Amino acid sequence: QLQLVESGGGLVQPGGSLRLSCAASGFTLDYYAIGWFRQAPGKEREGVSCISKSDRSTYYLDSVKGRFTISGDNAKNTVYLQMNSLKPEDTAVYYCALSHRGYGCYDYQYDYWGQGTQVTVSS
DSSP, rough: OOEEEEOOOEEEEEOOOEEEEEESSSOGGGSSEEEEEEEOOOOOOEEEEEEEEOOOOOEEGGGGTTTTEEEETTTTTTEEEEEEEGGGOOEEEEEEEEEEESSSGGGGOOEOOOOOEEEEOOO
């Protein structure tokens, strides 16, 4: 069964950290581009960070550069998004996704999606 399951979201104060996990079942991560996306209320879904399929290069949304880090653990078939120095504007539902395409961080390029995990940054 093909499945992506996110976890690790929650409520955190500004300046705090969270690590999101995405457990992949039925997939071999090396064969896919990997992405983390988010959608805030009233806004379109946006690509936060992605790993290309070919050379595993990484992309980060400008607003998260230097604060977020994407990584993967092939042995655990899990993808992570480490989020530090969180800001209220990071509040959103975060999704992980996999793509057959080689690279890119637009949601239309991704074929498989998790159910999402809520991240709320508030004091």
